[in-house]
Amino acid sequence: MKTWHVTGPGIESLRLAEVDVPIPGWGEVLVRVDAVSLNYRDQLLIANDGYARFGLPFTPCSDMAGSIEAVGQGVSRFAVGDRVINNFNGGWIDGNPPRRDGEIASFGGPLPGTLTEYMALPAEWLVKAPSSWSDAQASTLPCTGLTAWMSLIEIGRLMPGQTVVVQGTGGFSLFALELARRVGAEVIVTTTSATKAERAYALGATHVVDRNDGSKWAEQVKAITKGRGADHILEVAGGRNLESSVAALAPGGHISLVGVIESFDSTFPSVPAIHSFATIQAIYVGHRAGLERLVRAVDTCGLSPTIDSEFDFAEFPHALARLQQGPFGKVVVRR
Template sequence: MKAIQIAAPAGLDALRFVDLPDPGPPGPGEILVRLRASSLNYHDYLVAIGGIPTADGRIPMSDGAGEVLAVGEGVKDFAVGDLAVSTFFPLWQDGDAPDDGFTGVPGDGADGYAREMVVAPATAFTRAPRGWDAAEAATITCAGVTAWRGLVGDGALKGGETVLVQGTGGVSIYGLQIAKAFGCTVIATSSSDEKLERLKALGADSLINYKSEPEWGKAVRKLTDGRGVDHILEIGGAGTLPQSIVAARNGGHIALIGVLAGVAGPVPTVAIMGKQLKVIGLTVGSRRHQLDMIRAIDVAGYRPVLDKRFPLEHLADAFRHQASNRHFGKIVVDI
């Protein structure tokens, strides 16, 4: 089978397109999946450039979707021909997050899905949403589940609430779609007026260009008649958290997800305490979160927003496109 491996010490020029042995037949409790698509996340980019060190020869990419070619003894959740999509934490089925960190995460502590075939435990996959193709399904694993857990799993999102999403990456767009499916009001931020108009077309109710409105937290409060928003998907991290704290209502919820604007910095703890905010850090979610999200998608019917698509052998070019920050939605790799 064809695959991509990362040669130590990593870097986009160290992505090698190689031939590897096909995996053997699935054993008890396992499935054989012919992977058809993956999608890019910031985590994958960090692995590729060496920001997250991995073993020499690691196969990258945490997201994977494709058809089931064979099922092992005892597998009941899948049949041959089903479209399956991977989970980010294969060992985290439900409940509290385990203490093993990223040791089993595909494309990080274990080989990922930049390859044509894989044998894995059936519990490392779920079925895909009804009617979706592999490229669409491959966007759920990291970005979709992160948005779902941030708003629904941890945030207990309710209809009629107000949600703030930051930027136009996969998590934020999924967050917008989830919030609108719940009947919520959405405020969206971006540095691009063109991208803001695309967010409006997806259902965003109010738009803020954070370059022209550097104190966008105050702008959010004006849009909410001084109250602030109920939920914030905090993608920026240390660089944007202070403004998110301003934007949140008293007792509001901030899902601390990303580090795009910095991994460390001063945190206004007095403001967090004074507003009695719930700031919850999270990294993707469990298989149960993914199953719950897919069940909701089957009812609500929204679909992911796909940006450019690249063949597997051009994965380095896909990462370069991601680094340019010109994308809107999810960048897909066709396998």
């Protein structure tokens, strides 16, 4: 089978290799990988030689959708032909996340990545894909879909009539936009692109804040909400941007800290957070139980992801280049 390997830092280190198809052991299934969606994390690890600590060569990426090709002994959850997706955090079934050597066992590091034609995986790490979605659509759920679901629904307890701020127009933010609108919330999208602003409105955004505007985005959110602020803010940048998220928060509001696009360190003034009784909740995707509930919601409520572009398996470097350009929605690689 073919598999992509990272052999060092940077996109130029990528190699398309041939390896043996794995054989599923006890409790495992063989999955034919049909689609892989890309995340900012993949780009970050490739650019900064982040995979080196897991041992090179390393197969990148964390999200996939595929079908069961073979079933090992002891497996009762799936049968040959079932369409499945992986849970981003492999062995995390429910409750608090288990750790391996101080780290959560996530696909694409420290667990092997999904950018390969076949994978032998524990059946417990998989869930059935939404019956109403294509493989490309289903591949967007393990990381961005579940992160939005955990932030807004499982942990955030989003209610109709509340206000949500989503930052940017990547796959995570756009899925959160649709999910929040389905619940009945008002959604404010921040962006620097007039074209993307129009597309966000078309997807159901209540308001769009232009981050190129002279006023700070937190002030614009406060103006839109008549001084109250937003009930939920999905923080994808980190760094000093968290200070603006605190400033834009309503009393008793909730910030989901999910991204590090600006910086691995986040700073904010304590007093405004204290005065607003703010909750700042770190989110590292989620557990299998949450993913199963998300899949049921997808099939019941008619949710759909926004896919910016799709690339063939051999075109992974081009897909990665598109991700670096700042896509509107998800970038997917198909087998």
